[in-house]
Amino acid sequence: MGFSEMTDVSVKCRSMLADSAEIAPAPLAEAVDLSPDGAEKTLWRLHDGLGTESVIIPDGDRRTLCVSSQAGCAVGCLFCRTGAMGFRRNLTQGEIIFPALAARRLPGEAAVTNLVFMGMGEPFHNAENVRRALRILNDPEYAAFPRRQTTISTIGVTPALGKLTAQDLKNSLAISLNTPFQDERDRLMPGARAYPLEGLREAIRDLPLRRGRRITLAYVLLGGVNDTPRHAEALAGWCEGLRVKVNLIPFNPWPGARFRRPDEGAAEAFRETLVARNLTALTRKSYGRDVSAACGQLAGRSETFPADAGTWGPAPRTRSGAIAASPKGPTNPAPPAGLPAPSAIQRWRSPPLSGRNDREAPCLVRKPRSLMGFMRKQRSLMGFMRKPRRLRS
Numbered sequence: 001m002g003f004s005e006m007t008d009v010s011v012k013c014r015s016m017l018a019d020s021a022e023i024a025p026a027p028l029a030e031a032v033d034l035s036p037d038g039a040e041k042t043l044w045r046l047h048d049g050l051g052t053e054s055v056i057i058p059d060g061d062r063r064t065l066c067v068s069s070q071a072g073c074a075v076g077c078l079f080c081r082t083g084a085m086g087f088r089r090n091l092t093q094g095e096i097i098f099p100a101l102a103a104r105r106l107p108g109e110a111a112v113t114n115l116v117f118m119g120m121g122e123p124f125h126n127a128e129n130v131r132r133a134l135r136i137l138n139d140p141e142y143a144a145f146p147r148r149q150t151t152i153s154t155i156g157v158t159p160a161l162g163k164l165t166a167q168d169l170k171n172s173l174a175i176s177l178n179t180p181f182q183d184e185r186d187r188l189m190p191g192a193r194a195y196p197l198e199g200l201r202e203a204i205r206d207l208p209l210r211r212g213r214r215i216t217l218a219y220v221l222l223g224g225v226n227d228t229p230r231h232a233e234a235l236a237g238w239c240e241g242l243r244v245k246v247n248l249i250p251f252n253p254w255p256g257a258r259f260r261r262p263d264e265g266a267a268e269a270f271r272e273t274l275v276a277r278n279l280t281a282l283t284r285k286s287y288g289r290d291v292s293a294a295c296g297q298l299a300g301r302s303e304t305f306p307a308d309a310g311t312w313g314p315a316p317r318t319r320s321g322a323i324a325a326s327p328k329g330p331t332n333p334a335p336p337a338g339l340p341a342p343s344a345i346q347r348w349r350s351p352p353l354s355g356r357n358d359r360e361a362p363c364l365v366r367k368p369r370s371l372m373g374f375m376r377k378q379r380s381l382m383g384f385m386r387k388p389r390r391l392r393s
């Protein structure tokens with residue numbers, strides 16, 4: 001379908017759309033895995049057959065969506081299943097926002113409240129598309145995810161960190177550290193070798209953080225590897241003088257992984273060492289481990305599903321927002337007869353943002369451009385652009 005066939009839209013509108021946007025197939029929600037702990041992992045089949053995954057993580061009143069920014073990842077962290085599959089391609093702006101918009105519109109308490117770019121991929125390696133996606137996701141007129149409740153997680157691409165402004169840092173930032181020792185980090189995170197720890201520390205120190213804000217350091221605890229008292233002491237020393245808090249993530253095993261989950265005692269001792277050195281340190285609970293939806297486990301099923309096994313749309317849900325039981329299991333229904341092939345405007349051919357074109361930072365600094373304003377007026381014609389339900393206060 002082309003814009004010229006949208007005869008219920010004005011000629012001017014069609015012309016503007018043709019100049020500014022293109023129609024590409026939307027990702028298909030091909031399968032949903034439900035964990036007894038409430039985590040939901042969705043496999044999204046992209047138009048070229050590649051797959052990405054997103055995860056909804058329940059935590060009290062919050063429901064957090066873990067978003068992917070790439071199909072695969074070039075960083076190749078040894079403890080990460082996405083890293084093991086290698087890099088396939090960057091996701092488009094539309095492919096990034098589609099799962100988030102779908103999750104935002106879930107009924108009732110199922111609606112997602114927080115976003116974290118901790119799914120597949122390194123966001124700063126796809127900075128332009130992530131930045132554009134954030135513009136829509138954080139826009140109060142669109143997805144309306146509050147910036148503070150939208151976290152970008154990175155390995156610490158120091159050139160990009162150096163360009164972040166205070167405005168950019170309205171989004172929360174998490175940096176994946178994983179060891180305080182350079183040689184060990186070089187082995188664990190091969191793609192981070194270009195950004196040595198010393199420079200990373202300086203970049204964190206120089207971030208223009210507002211009062212009261214801190215950076216989160218993510219630290220995956222690998223049993224017998226980086227969970228020793230020596231590591232804890234060195235990490236505490238590395239953090240001195242930085243406005244950071246530490247999130248400890250016990251390793252979540254996956255088939256073929258060469259690491260093991262740390263003993264609970266070792267993980268707690270590690271945390272206590274940090275706390276004793278006046279650091280804020282939390283051990284993060286892992287959700288969805290039994291369906292390979294936990295941190296570091298994404299990418300498994302996306303590589304095994306045939307491209308033509310797609311089903312249509314988000315999974316059917318009950319009024320309360322729970323996924324309805326299906327005799328075939330928690331997968332999506334087939335498209336109703338007569339529906340056209342799934343399609344949506346997925347990629348905007350917008351001109352680069354002036355003044356910030358060369359920046360790698362994926363945060364948004366400009367008000368929406370004229371096209372976006374125009375689209376707001378036309379949103380009734382574009383289902384996927386409809387103003388979402390706002391967060392309940």
Ligand code: SF4
Nearest residue numbers: 073075077080083121
């Ligand atoms: S942990 Fe993140 S940066 Fe490392 S390979 Fe996995 S997705 Fe990439």
